[in-house]
Amino acid sequence: MSSEGVRFEASEEFARRMDAEDPLRHFRDEFLFPLHHGEQSIYLVGNSLGLQPRKAKPYVVEALEDWEKLGVEGHFAARHSWMPYxxxxxxxxxxxxxxxxxxxxxxxxxxxxxxxxxxxxxxxxxxxxxxxxxxxxxxxxxxxxxxxxxxxxxxxxxxxxxxxxxxxxxxxxxxxxxxxxxxxxxxxxxxxxxxxxxxxxxxxxxxxxxxxxxxxxxxxxxxxxxxxxxxxxxxxxxxxxxxxxxxxxxxxxxxxxxxxxxxxxxxxxxxxxxxxxxxxxxxxxxxxxxxxxxxxxxxxxxxxxxxxxxxxxxxxxxxxxxxxRATMPALRRKSDLLTGYLEFLLDRLPPGFVRIITPRDPKQRGAHLSLRFSKEPRKLLEKLTAQGVVCDFRSPDIIRAAPAPLYNSFLDVYRFAGVLEGHARD
Known part of the structure; x- marks a missing residue:
């Protein structure tokens, strides 16, 4: 299967090659990932709560320090004055x-x-x-x-x-x-x-x-x-x-x-x-x-x-x-590939294990895919969480997975599909 001229492959080597060629790959380093056993989790829930940018804390601290030092004068004299903030x-x-x-x-x-x-x-x-x-x-x-x-x-x-x-x-x-x-x-x-x-x-x-x-x-x-x-x-x-x-x-x-x-x-x-x-x-x-x-x-x-x-x-x-800096056109190009790759890998899982209810046409969707699983989805989500995969559940039976292009990688998607494959064969 291909997307935008890219022929997908179900291999870690392919995922790593796509990441190496990704012009937006360095943006991943600008974010803080929750850790699972000391390693970055596979965070696929940016459609619910995005990750913290590394600069968020220093920017907030700057405003706190200006409040501390300037009091009310910070409205006009802060490093980024508050009146027109x-x-x-x-x-x-x-x-x-x-x-x-x-x-x-x-x-x-x-x-x-x-x-x-x-x-x-x-x-x-x-x-x-x-x-x-x-x-x-x-x-x-x-x-x-x-x-x-x-x-x-x-x-x-x-x-x-x-x-x-x-x-x-x-x-x-x-x-x-x-x-x-x-x-x-x-x-x-x-x-x-x-x-x-x-x-x-x-x-x-x-x-x-x-x-x-x-x-x-x-x-x-x-x-x-x-x-x-x-x-x-x-x-x-x-x-x-x-x-x-x-x-x-x-x-x-x-x-x-x-x-x-x-x-x-x-x-x-x-x-x-x-x-x-x-x-x-x-x-x-x-x-x-x-x-x-x-x-x-x-x-x-x-x-x-x-x-x-x-x-x-x-x-x-x-x-x-x-x-x-990234620009939305560039992010959309990567997102179409990331979500398309996730779709490709999910389609390779054992028949009947999962059904994608999000439209297949990339023009009718964004980053996230909504998934219906034949096995108990709540219990499956608990198992995924225990393995360092972060998705979310929506009643009655949907797990949503969203590879956000600003910080998710093709390797994230490949590893997520690998975890699911293990459960599909249980």
């Missing part, structure tokens, strides 16, 4: 998601940002009240959407349209999503999808969905929790109204760290949009005049509420610098 991430974030700097801001956490965006972009009317989403969306998204619908006095049972796969299929078909938009477009106020489904690993055609929804007058938003730092995104050109994401998965910002927001440029100066307002979204030139009337910063920054937590941003800076 979030701006250190703006251009990097814009490049990461294919946006203009005006369109992005790092702030809050994902579910908070999703609520803030729906305040602005979900404005139901009697004729157009529905939200279209995946039936299998991440639970927090389902809770947020249902609560927004109820907040406006509508019924989640009636006003949330849930996309489900065809009988006997695991993932959604693009034509079915588009047909639903075509059929219900006049009733839909907001199309709100995760651009990569957390459970199946399916990546949706954002451009086609956005075009179809906008043609019917619907607003469009995406949850990029499993897309940012994973897929090659072009949010400005694709044109959704908004997107939100977290930074602790592929972006390696640390547990519970800040998320990001994209608001398309066409909304940058639309002060007629309803929004929840806070002082950090106020005009920077007059913010400290402490006036009573809100004057929004143009662009995504205008949705900010509070001054940001510096220590979390410091840790995220360490990772975002690495993404900026």
């Amino acid at each position: 979030h701006e250190l991430l703006t251009e990097q974030t814009a490049r990461l998601v294919g946006a203009q700097p005006l369109e992005v801001v790092v702030m809050n956490t994902l579910s908070v940002n999703l609520h803030l965006m729906m305040v602005s972009f979900y404005q139901p009317t009697r004729e157009r009240s529905k939200i279209l989403m995946e039936a299998g969306a991440f639970p927090s998204d389902q809770y947020a959407v249902a609560s927004q619908v109820r907040f406006h006095g509508y019924s989640p049972e009636r006003d949330i349209l849930r996309l489900t796969p065809r009988p006997g299929e695991e993932t959604l078909r693009t034509e079915d999503i588009l047909e639903t938009i075509e059929r219900h477009g006049r009733e839909i106020a907001l199309v709100m999808l995760g651009n990569v489904n957390y459970l199946t690993g399916q990546a949706f055609d954002m451009a086609a969905i956005t075009r179809a929804a906008h043609r019917h007058g619907c607003r469009v938003g995406f949850d990029l929790a499993h897309g940012a730092g994973n897929l090659l995104l072009s949010l400005h050109d694709t044109g959704p109204d908004f997107a939100v994401w977290c930074s602790y998965k592929y972006l390696n910002g640390g547990p519970g760290t800040l998320g990001g927001v994209f608001v398309h440029e066409r909304h940058a100066r639309n002060n007629a949009l309803p929004r929840f307002e806070g002082w950090w979204g106020h005009n920077k030139q007059t913010r400290f005049q402490m006036g009573p009337d809100f004057d929004s910063i143009p662009g995504a920054e205008g949705w900010q509420l509070s001054n940001p937590p510096i220590f979390q941003m410091a840790a995220l800076r360490a990772s975002m610098e690495l993404f900026d």
